[in-house]
Amino acid sequence: MATIEQLQAWHELAQQLRVDSIRATTAAGSGHPTSSMSAADLMTVLLAKYLRYDFNNPHNPNNDHLVFSKGHASPLLYAMYRAAGVIDDRELMSLRKFGSRLEGHPTTVLPWVEVATGSLGQGLPIAVGIALAGEYLDQLPYHTWVLLGDSEMAEGSIWEAFEHASHYKLANLIAIIDVNRLGQRGQTMLGWNTQVYCDRARAFGWKAIEIDGHNLEEIDQAYSAAIHNLDYPTVIVARTKKGKGVAHLEDLGGWHGQALKPDDAKAAIAQLGGERHITIAVEKPEEQPLTATTGQQAQTLQLPIYQEGDLVATRKAYGDALKALGGSRPDVVALDAEVSNSTYAEDFAKAYPDHYFEMYIAEQQMVAAAVGLQVRQYKPFASTFAAFLSRAYDFIRMAAISRANIKLVGSHAGVSIGQDGPSQMALEDLAALRAVWSSTVLYPCDANQTAKLVAEMVDRDGIVYLRTTREKTPVLYEVDEDFPIGGSKVIRSSDDDQVAVIAAGITVHEALKAYDRLKQEGITVRVIDAYSVKPIDAATLHQAARDTAGKLVVVEDHWSEGGLGAAVLDAFVGIGTAPAYGELGLNLVKLAVRDMPGSGTPEELLHAAQIDADAIVKAVRSLVKQAAWMPTE
């Protein structure tokens, strides 16, 4: 039981957090003071008594983790940092200003923020990933605390987190729902019906505790119960008031995302007892040694080897290579969304079950868990059908804002999957993943290339995406070839190439067939395997354009927008200022999927989409023919 003195001290601290939330947002002229005020009591008790965190060493493996899933309550978080003595008042007042670390929603530019939030419903699933690391990999007793808003409980991703947290018995995970009843534009679906939140949480296998979120004793007791609950994750459903503590704000609509005008702020701060300058010493965690999992030394990597001409699907090579990595890198973990026998993540899962997490059909949770795992420096590879990564696109976008280092692998790309039909065909994945900040996009055409690229992915920063193919394709490269990210392979060339064909993945094989047929016609083409779609090998493309008077054919198993063709074109534009090489005549043909495919054999569908050898031959001929009547220099 907390003493009266302790309760009084906590009350003072809570009021300071409220006052600071108002001061910072009023100085900024925007922000979310009232959403911060509702959770101030909840965060006060956490900071003052329960959080174990070494602010001087954010990477201390024994630290607790705190995720503000309701990222718009960032003023509260920053006020907590001030109370902890790690930012000063001047920095607090820089909230939302250009160049400040205190952005409108928390990002990892602050050393104590581990993941960016602000897209609601993401903090809890990411925390599941951190808790998985704690329970199964680090095997350390730290807790992961998550502050949630009640509005975000409507996001399905929250329930993916609930089901996975109970499935994996993550008793180290504690969710705190700030049920202030009011969303951005009115009442939430459930209002103050905290009983329903508890019923749902319990049906999903959690321990649920219902409290008055402004009663410091109830908060204290709930946290105590949560950290002593060793069987299940705990959710604390706290009934609160938005704008708590200020009469003209409390539980009133119309105040979401509104900073107070200076005069209003002055009156509100007075009601809250004025400014305070309390600093508290947040307790550090007990030091516990890491288990062997992360301490292991890396072994020499023995990548799988494939013989030229053998038929091997690149998805299978991914599985083989990932398994090989598992033997050499104890920091590699794998996740899959219930299709590991298709993506071949199962090869890793069988060999290293302790480093594999089955995410079932919940792609958002899968990507979120990967983000959580990399918080603890693991190297997560998350795989599913490439089409279904689109389910987690917002999570991938936010992972980039978190500066997260995750590896995504999408199998069954393009029409070449055949009979299953368009719902299973990724035709937009290259466009979507290219348009993610910090991303790398790889698309290998053979098994040896795939294995090499998987090995390079491990330590590549940012969002690294590998696209694999369902069908078996012939091995083209010898095992000693290297495939640096950012490179390409010129696999057919001569001194008098008339056209260059740029392909990747499945279409490389079509380009080679087209090469043979065109050669018989006396037309020589260059064939470029652009396995690194982003970054693209601009130098090789420039050379090809110079050698062929700009006659390029790009062929891809993807919609015509945003994929390989777009990447190639981007190599010919100036960034910010004029292209260094000046004007370059481009005479480029794009072969890409334009009509909605149906079912059929891979060959039928590649042909129907006009991205097979026939289409390449036709495109090349049209460019060669054009030269006869419209010469270029």
Added chain:
Amino acid sequence: MATIEQLQAWHELAQQLRVDSIRATTAAGSGHPTSSMSAADLMTVLLAKYLRYDFNNPHNPNNDHLVFSKGHASPLLYAMYRAAGVIDDRELMSLRKFGSRLEGHPTTVLPWVEVATGSLGQGLPIAVGIALAGEYLDQLPYHTWVLLGDSEMAEGSIWEAFEHASHYKLANLIAIIDVNRLGQRGQTMLGWNTQVYCDRARAFGWKAIEIDGHNLEEIDQAYSAAIHNLDYPTVIVARTKKGKGVAHLEDLGGWHGQALKPDDAKAAIAQLGGERHITIAVEKPEEQPLTATTGQQAQTLQLPIYQEGDLVATRKAYGDALKALGGSRPDVVALDAEVSNSTYAEDFAKAYPDHYFEMYIAEQQMVAAAVGLQVRQYKPFASTFAAFLSRAYDFIRMAAISRANIKLVGSHAGVSIGQDGPSQMALEDLAALRAVWSSTVLYPCDANQTAKLVAEMVDRDGIVYLRTTREKTPVLYEVDEDFPIGGSKVIRSSDDDQVAVIAAGITVHEALKAYDRLKQEGITVRVIDAYSVKPIDAATLHQAARDTAGKLVVVEDHWSEGGLGAAVLDAFVGIGTAPAYGELGLNLVKLAVRDMPGSGTPEELLHAAQIDADAIVKAVRSLVKQAAWMPTE
């Protein structure tokens, strides 16, 4: 109570559905027979007794709706069509073959399939949209039946559907979960723990009925209870066996997505009692008149009018225009994900509350509901922050496969939103939406243009996306200007333009500032407002390239990949064969966001991203300067 004769007849029909599922998949050499067999009894009783459907008139407003959320059970659906007499045996045997309507997963190329499925967890949220139409707009007594797999219950989108269905009291919605315990690669998270499914459903406000999914009497009673339940949606949790009826398949792993070999199939069919040729007459619905909602005549549209020079955010113009549309078009409905006071959908919501559905913070459910509403011919406009449409990207992708006609509106695009920071900034939406089949992408720069485009969106087929801006911008256009989709506006031009600047939305205003500054330097530039990003106005771009020797600057508030710059480049490539105009020298500078933004004022962030007037001036100068030492024709 069903008679013994009836039960026997149903059993025979169920066995036929199983046999046909095996026959069709074996003929195809792929597909999901065992996932079909587990649900055969459930679908038999539905087809034979409960479904009210006029196969001769799929658009009969009184028809029940049946959504196969577990789309991989398509062989069962097609077997039902054969039993209903609407496809013959020859067509059934065309499953998964090139050109067949019977694709690997159901699509709307079949007249009785209303939405494509195959990305799990989408059928139920779409059905919520159909049920909303039935309950609130059509006000007709039809039911929407949904067959779900148990694996897909792990998708968060399912729980968005559960919460919305109970919130909106959709007693006309009946979900049937085929709990066959086995997913693609092993047991599901909950196995046969049907009690937990029921607990969760009840906590989410549904009536739940637990049955043996192979007991025809229990199925009959459950359906009867469901259609007589007038208060809440009903879920029937049916315990089943995958591969039911064939000893060597029943409840065994390793059979997911596996067709039987011909000999295996023969033995299995024998076990099931051989082939049958039962045809049943599915009962038609009672004819009920449509309510006034859809019968209303369209009134003359009075779009809002804005004065040149006034400062109006395009998001506000969207709200005004949508409200105007509401007065003229009774088929227009609006949805928003709890930010209607930011997107301005609230203007419509207040004026036409009966045609507005609050979707709370559940973007997947919002887009799915839009797809469901358009099944009944409504014209849904679904809005949220553009960044958060990324949450529903898989639903948008699948909506295109459904050939759905939906309108998406994303506000708060780009760094120009200012202080809220990157989590709230859409910087990938143009890339993502361009890479959707059948999509239209619009990005207006002023209020009058926005209003005109909103009016054009209503009857535009496919996925139509409008990107709006948070900040107020000056009105540029007179009210009588037209902005056809596929067009653009040349807003500054002369006979000696040295460079053409192509902009859209917020950057049009920066381009105009740059124009003025460059003019003072003696440099004349053309300024093109490319409000129609897809389709792009290729003819105007070609003319600009000819007039400026290919010197183009594209400036956009978006990542550099896949957006306006990519759309402009695509206008200069050949599709399939060489570009008609032959080689065209391009000397293009892309100005786009490349570094991760933080918080700041819109002006600071546009400047930091180098997409403001300063950056345009610099880029133009670099192109003009280049001409001096590297002349082009």
